[in-house]
Amino acid sequence: MNIERMRGDVAEALAEVAEEPAAFADDDNLIELGLDSIRLMSLATRWRAAGFEAGYLDLAMEPTVAAWARRLEASNVVEERR
Incomplete structure (x- = not known):
């Protein structure tokens, strides 16, 4: 998943x-x-299915696209290291 999506x-x-x-x-x-x-x-469920490692509480704690994009970047770095 990417930030545009x-x-x-x-x-x-x-x-x-x-x-x-x-x-x-x-x-x-x-x-x-x-x-x-x-x-x-619904967003959390859809994005988890696409490989984004964040749940509802993660999204609700900081409800901005910028925060979610940082989390997405962090999860991509972890994936690349595996």
């Missing part, structure tokens, strides 16, 4: 909860923008 998935999830989803920056708090727990769980 992550951004697209987040935009899709936000579109489901907001009549007019605003553009979001990588450091915006996605919960404050309307991302609810159900959609956050």
